[in-house]
Amino acid sequence: MTNALTCDGLRYSFGDTLAVAGLDLSVTQGEIFGLLGPNGAGKTTAIRCVTTLLPVQPGMVRVFDRDAAEDRMAVRRLLGYVPQQLSADARLTGRENVSLFARVFDIPRRERAARVEQALEAVGLTDVADRMAATFSGGMIRRLELAQALVSAPRLLMLDEPTIGLDPIARTSVWEHIQAVRAATGMTVLVTTHYMDEADQYCDRVALMHQGLIRAMGAPGELTAELRERRGDGSAPTLEDVFREVAGSGLDEEGGKFRDVRRTRNTARRLG
């Protein structure tokens, strides 16, 4: 079966700074795959390469066998993308926000309203769809952005830090809707997060990323079981323990560059 996503030696630099340093990754169709790591690990840069926002060399990124360098438009048609920032337009209603993406993904007028309705239903926003997005809570805005990404029936849904800045109940709600949509449509989900507990609970497989490279990859249960076996002291390690072990020293000094931190804090502030 064709992989939903294949990264082969993906590299990307900002000037002298190597953000992604040779990423090898395969995401299987239908799974929820978590790309984990602290701020500045290179997760968002990797995602931006996959979404064609950043240019890559041919052969580095393939989405359902389409090359992201050579067949950009075809790749974009396969993707649904929710960036880390709050990207719903506060000056429009919930329905208008989703309708815009229905239009730019060429959904014909005769089925546009029905699709928008289904996307809003998928995220539990049908009853408030005609309210201005400015009046939505943080969790509702995230679900609205999810509806914007879902309306074009993407085969690969990419979520960059979808629960950052949300309270625990809103985080659970966002994840429940992601799982429900995956179950109903069979779409593949690639999510970046630095919340290890969420990844442990909701992802089928995870890749632990640090300093632009993947340090470990597998099902959360397998990774923790392997560490337990290596330690041999009967303790029950968490995914965070696995990450600390594979990342080695220097983690405490991590936390991303000024721009990463500002973006994260801005998103958290806007979500209230």
Add this chain to the structure above:
Amino acid sequence: MSGVPVTPPAASADLPRTGGLDLLATPPTPRTGWRVLPARVIAMCVVELQKLSHDRTELYTRAIQPALWLLIFGETFTRIRAIPTGGVPYLDYLAPGIIAQSTMFIAIFYGIQIIWERDSGVLTKLLVTPTPRAALVTGKAFAAGVKAVIQAVVVVLIATVLGVGMTWNPLRLLGVLVTVVLGSAFFSCLSMTIAGIVLTRDRLMGIGQAITMPLFFASNALYPLAVMPGWLQAVSAVNPLSYQVDALRGLLLGTPANLPLDAGVLVLAAVLGIAVSSSLLGRLAR
């Protein structure tokens, strides 16, 4: 690294019904070729109209400045009779210039909206849709044109109230609409181009303020080319605002105008603006 512990999943009442999402599993048939461009232009214009329908404050506040220009500057200079206008009352002569000026002022700051959309993630998401950058910029440019047309209608109404004798010929008014949209398309692309170079709102605001008045004064909006010194005539000859004013004057007042030349310059300027700003749009996404 872990945040607040996640509560165990619980069945939510608002989760979707299984089987009720069939359309979300069926990708739409993509538009191809020439049909992409008009579809994106319509999408961007619809969004602009939706925003204006929710908040009309901008329409009201933007009407103040052109009203003041016509009321104070126009009425005063009509009495002074200091500017030779070829027999046309100065207020009438001024009205098309103020239409062009007020729509240019809207368009020249459109890049600020693009930077806001970049910062908020809206632009990032649009760049990941199957929309070529030139089509996205064209859509945005015409969306700026929609705002400008509404502004032009407001100025025409104010001018009518002040007794300016303008045409109500539907074909000529259609020509006015096209002229306003083309001019706004160019100036909004100029703004998006500057946004792609300077990348921040503060810098764009500074540059916008620095260029609007020179563009305005180095055009025939307030006075005819004949009264300008030679060097200013040369600047005016490469200023698209002059061609927009010339066309508007010809269409609304029936004064002598080189409409084919005006249209040609405005179309060329808009196409050039779209090409340059499209090539710089990617810088905003990085």
